[in-house]
Amino acid sequence: MKQGFLHTLSRSQFQELLKAFAPTAAEPVPFDQAHQRVLAEGLLSPEDLPAGRRSAMDGYALAARDAFGASESNPAYLECLAEIEVNRAPDFALEPGTCAWIPTGGFLPQGADSVVMVEYTQEMGAGTIEVRQSLAPGENVMEQGEDAASGEPALSAGSRLRTQEIGLLAALGIGSVRVHRRPRVGIISTGDELVAVDAKPQLGQIRDVNSYTVACLAEEAGGVARRFGIVGDDLDGLVAVLQTALADSDLVLLSGGSSKGTRDMTIAAIEALPDMEILAHGVSISPGKPTILARVGDKPVVGLPGQVGSAQVVMTVLGQPFIRHLAGARQAFEEILRPLRRARLARNLASRQGREDFVRVRLEPAAGGLPLAQPVMGKSGLLRTLLQSHGLLVIPAESEGFQQGDEVDVWVL
Amino acid sequence: MKQGFLHTLSRSQFQELLKAFAPTAAEPVPFDQAHQRVLAEGLLSPEDLPAGRRSAMDGYALAARDAFGASESNPAYLECLAEIEVNRAPDFALEPGTCAWIPTGGFLPQGADSVVMVEYTQEMGAGTIEVRQSLAPGENVMEQGEDAASGEPALSAGSRLRTQEIGLLAALGIGSVRVHRRPRVGIISTGDELVAVDAKPQLGQIRDVNSYTVACLAEEAGGVARRFGIVGDDLDGLVAVLQTALADSDLVLLSGGSSKGTRDMTIAAIEALPDMEILAHGVSISPGKPTILARVGDKPVVGLPGQVGSAQVVMTVLGQPFIRHLAGARQAFEEILRPLRRARLARNLASRQGREDFVRVRLEPAAGGLPLAQPVMGKSGLLRTLLQSHGLLVIPAESEGFQQGDEVDVWVL
Known part of the structure; x- marks a missing residue:
C-alpha cells in the first residue's frame, strides 16, 4: 500500500501511532534478574506478608x-x-x-x-x-497480610519491577516471574559517506557514529541493540538488510545519512516490502522533524534523522519511550515520572510557535538555589555541542520562547 | 585500632569520608561496551575531526x-x-x-x-x-578540527562516557579505552530472623529482602553486585564471611538485621579484623541514622540500616554516589545533575531541625502544571509504603518542614 503525502504530525499524534504497537511476548525470568523489567501477568500473593502481627x-x-x-x-x-x-x-x-x-x-x-x-x-x-x-x-x-494478603493481587500486569518490587518478590519467595521480553532493536546506518569505525576514512568520508549512539540509547531504555551495519546508496542492498533486521528484531531503527537522498531511499526500501504502511513522515519537533514511522507486517520501523544530535533528540523524546512501551511499560509516554532538573535560564530563547524546540543546555552552579541553564549553540552537525551539554530544555509548541531568568525544566541526558 | 564513641555526622561530613577512598584501577574495554563507564586516562585526538571543512x-x-x-x-x-x-x-x-x-x-x-x-x-x-x-x-x-584537533585532548580523565562521548570515540576511530573497573560490591545480610528466599519461613522468620534490593541499587549505580549470603547471630561466622567478601570486593555492604544486636555485631566483626578503623557511626539523615562506615585495609565497609526502606534511602543518598565515585566519576556527590521532579506538596510536612528528612512521596497528575507530591506515610517496616512511592522528598537539615502548596524537588526512585 503506497502512501501519498503525509502531513507533519504533532508529537502527541506521533506517540499515539507508536502506542498502537503491541508489547513483546512474555518470558520467565528469575526474580533477581528481573530488575526494571515489566510484569506480563499479574501476581497473586502465595501467602500473607507479614505472616503474623x-x-x-x-x-x-x-x-x-x-x-x-x-x-x-x-x-x-x-x-x-x-x-x-x-x-x-x-x-x-x-x-x-x-x-x-x-x-x-x-x-x-x-x-x-x-x-x-x-x-x-x-x-x-x-x-x-x-x-x-x-x-x-x-x-x-x-498487621498480618498488610503488605500482601494470601490469594490477593500483589502486583498487577504492567508493573515495572523497581527495587522495591524486587524486594516484594523476595519477601514472598516468588523465585521466577513472567515479564515482557526485552525488545530486540535492530539498527541500520545508511549513507554513502559512512565507513566502519575501524576503517580510515578517505577525504569526504566519515565514520559511522549513529549506530553506536543509537545503540547506547536503545540499551538504556531496556532494549537489546543489534547493529546490522552500514548500507550505502544501494536500494536493493538496503531492502535486503532491512528484511534481515526485521526478521530478528521487534523494532528496526534506520539512521539516515544527512542528505535528502538517503531519506528518500529509506522510504523506498520500506515500500519495497510486502504488507507495509508508511504511518508518518515528519513530526513537529526541532531538531528531529524528518522522522519516519512505518509498519512492516506488525513490526515498527523508525527512520531517524541523520545528524547525530537530531537522532539523539528523537531517540530521547520518542524512541526511548517507545522501547519502554514495547517492553510492556504502561504509560511509557507519560511525563510525570520523567526526571527533570529545574534551572534558571541564562539568556532569552526565542522559538517558533507550532513546533516543540529541544535546546541543548549546560547546567552551571549558581549562587542561591537553582543552577543556570546555559544554551549550547553551534552547528548542528558537530559533536562538540553535544559533548558540552548536560540536557535538553523543551520549549512547548504553543510558546514563543523563554526569557532570561525564567525557571525551566531540563531533561537530563 | 579500637574506636570510642563517634558523633553522628552530617551528610556532607559522611560524604567527605567516602570521597577519601580511591577509585578502582583501570582496564581496557572496547569503546562500544564502555557506555556509562569513566575514563581512567585522558585521550588525545589521533586526527582532526572533521578531517576537512x-x-x-x-x-x-x-x-x-x-x-x-x-x-x-x-x-x-x-x-x-x-x-x-x-x-x-x-x-x-x-x-x-x-x-x-x-x-x-x-x-x-x-x-x-x-x-x-x-x-x-x-x-x-x-x-x-x-x-x-x-x-x-x-x-x-x-571547520577542520572543530570537534577535535589532532594531538589535542579530546576527553579528560574522569569523563563519564555518555552517549555523546561514545559517539566521539566512534567518530575518531578509537576502538578501545582505559576505564575504571566496575566496582565489585559484596553484600552480606545479617539477622537471626532471616531465611533464604527459596526457604519457607517459620513463624518469626522472614525472607532476606535487603540482599536483593541493595544489589539492584548497587548495579544501577554501575557496580557488580555479589551476594555473600545470610549470617545469623554468630560473630565468628560474620568475621569469616566479611573476610571472604573483602577479598573479592572493592566495597562491602552489610545489611543489618532490624535489631540493635546485629548492629553491634557488625561493629564487633569489623573490629575483629586487622588494620581497620571505624570511621563513622551514625549520619544525621532520617531514615538512615544508624549507618556505619569503616575501613579495613584500604577497602570500605558500610553497615546499612536493616529496615528495607531505610536501607533504600541510605543507598540512594550515600551508597549509589559512593559506588559512582569508586567507578571513577568526578563529582559523584555533586547534586547539580541529579534528576529531580518538581512538584507541589499536597499537605504540610514538619521536620526536626538538624537532620535531613527523606520523605517518600507519590506523584499524582494535577491540573495546570506541576504534579502533586503526596507523602506516603506508614510503618517503616512495611514494603507497602515503598511500593506506593515514586520518589523521595528532601527536607533540608536547616528547615522545619514545608507547607502545603510549596514547590518541592522529588528524587525519582
Whole structure:
C-alpha cells in the first residue's frame, strides 16, 4: 500500500501511532534478574506478608486497653512477662496487666494488639514497666497480610519491577516471574559517506557514529541493540538488510545519512516490502522533524534523522519511550515520572510557535538555589555541542520562547 | 585500632569520608561496551575531526566576498560549477564569482569559505544561482578540527562516557579505552530472623529482602553486585564471611538485621579484623541514622540500616554516589545533575531541625502544571509504603518542614 503525502504530525499524534504497537511476548525470568523489567501477568500473593502481627518498633507489646489514658503525669504500670526474640514467634499469651519486650520485627504474642515505643516507657525494677503514653489498638504494629494478603493481587500486569518490587518478590519467595521480553532493536546506518569505525576514512568520508549512539540509547531504555551495519546508496542492498533486521528484531531503527537522498531511499526500501504502511513522515519537533514511522507486517520501523544530535533528540523524546512501551511499560509516554532538573535560564530563547524546540543546555552552579541553564549553540552537525551539554530544555509548541531568568525544566541526558 | 564513641555526622561530613577512598584501577574495554563507564586516562585526538571543512547545511559553497552585501533587494549572482557529492571531497577549486551545490556534511572545495542555505537562493537557469543573503566567512561551515584537533585532548580523565562521548570515540576511530573497573560490591545480610528466599519461613522468620534490593541499587549505580549470603547471630561466622567478601570486593555492604544486636555485631566483626578503623557511626539523615562506615585495609565497609526502606534511602543518598565515585566519576556527590521532579506538596510536612528528612512521596497528575507530591506515610517496616512511592522528598537539615502548596524537588526512585 503506497502512501501519498503525509502531513507533519504533532508529537502527541506521533506517540499515539507508536502506542498502537503491541508489547513483546512474555518470558520467565528469575526474580533477581528481573530488575526494571515489566510484569506480563499479574501476581497473586502465595501467602500473607507479614505472616503474623509484627512490631514496627523496639518497645513493649501490650493490649491497648491496659494503657488506656496513660500519660506523662498519669502513667500505667504493667508487668513484663518475657523478652520476645526477633527470630521466634512467642509461645505465650499476655494476660491483662502484662506486657513483653519486643524488638522491631518481632511477632506479637496472643493478647497484645499494640506496641509502645521504648522511649515512652521506663523500667521500674522487679519486672514492672511504666508506660507514659496511651495507644490505639494496632499502633506500631504491622498487621498480618498488610503488605500482601494470601490469594490477593500483589502486583498487577504492567508493573515495572523497581527495587522495591524486587524486594516484594523476595519477601514472598516468588523465585521466577513472567515479564515482557526485552525488545530486540535492530539498527541500520545508511549513507554513502559512512565507513566502519575501524576503517580510515578517505577525504569526504566519515565514520559511522549513529549506530553506536543509537545503540547506547536503545540499551538504556531496556532494549537489546543489534547493529546490522552500514548500507550505502544501494536500494536493493538496503531492502535486503532491512528484511534481515526485521526478521530478528521487534523494532528496526534506520539512521539516515544527512542528505535528502538517503531519506528518500529509506522510504523506498520500506515500500519495497510486502504488507507495509508508511504511518508518518515528519513530526513537529526541532531538531528531529524528518522522522519516519512505518509498519512492516506488525513490526515498527523508525527512520531517524541523520545528524547525530537530531537522532539523539528523537531517540530521547520518542524512541526511548517507545522501547519502554514495547517492553510492556504502561504509560511509557507519560511525563510525570520523567526526571527533570529545574534551572534558571541564562539568556532569552526565542522559538517558533507550532513546533516543540529541544535546546541543548549546560547546567552551571549558581549562587542561591537553582543552577543556570546555559544554551549550547553551534552547528548542528558537530559533536562538540553535544559533548558540552548536560540536557535538553523543551520549549512547548504553543510558546514563543523563554526569557532570561525564567525557571525551566531540563531533561537530563 | 579500637574506636570510642563517634558523633553522628552530617551528610556532607559522611560524604567527605567516602570521597577519601580511591577509585578502582583501570582496564581496557572496547569503546562500544564502555557506555556509562569513566575514563581512567585522558585521550588525545589521533586526527582532526572533521578531517576537512564540512558544510552544516544543504546549500551552495562560495567565497563570502562574492556575496558581500547581497540581500533580497540586491541579490548576488554566481555561476554554479558543480554538485559536490556527500561522500567525496571535491577535486576542483572555486574561481571568483562561482559556487558549487553542497549537501549537509559535504566537504568544501578550495576557494570556498562559507555556505549559503538553499532557502536563500534561487536557480535562475543556465547555471546561474541568485544569492539573497550576505555571509560571514565560516558561516554554516564546520571547520577542520572543530570537534577535535589532532594531538589535542579530546576527553579528560574522569569523563563519564555518555552517549555523546561514545559517539566521539566512534567518530575518531578509537576502538578501545582505559576505564575504571566496575566496582565489585559484596553484600552480606545479617539477622537471626532471616531465611533464604527459596526457604519457607517459620513463624518469626522472614525472607532476606535487603540482599536483593541493595544489589539492584548497587548495579544501577554501575557496580557488580555479589551476594555473600545470610549470617545469623554468630560473630565468628560474620568475621569469616566479611573476610571472604573483602577479598573479592572493592566495597562491602552489610545489611543489618532490624535489631540493635546485629548492629553491634557488625561493629564487633569489623573490629575483629586487622588494620581497620571505624570511621563513622551514625549520619544525621532520617531514615538512615544508624549507618556505619569503616575501613579495613584500604577497602570500605558500610553497615546499612536493616529496615528495607531505610536501607533504600541510605543507598540512594550515600551508597549509589559512593559506588559512582569508586567507578571513577568526578563529582559523584555533586547534586547539580541529579534528576529531580518538581512538584507541589499536597499537605504540610514538619521536620526536626538538624537532620535531613527523606520523605517518600507519590506523584499524582494535577491540573495546570506541576504534579502533586503526596507523602506516603506508614510503618517503616512495611514494603507497602515503598511500593506506593515514586520518589523521595528532601527536607533540608536547616528547615522545619514545608507547607502545603510549596514547590518541592522529588528524587525519582
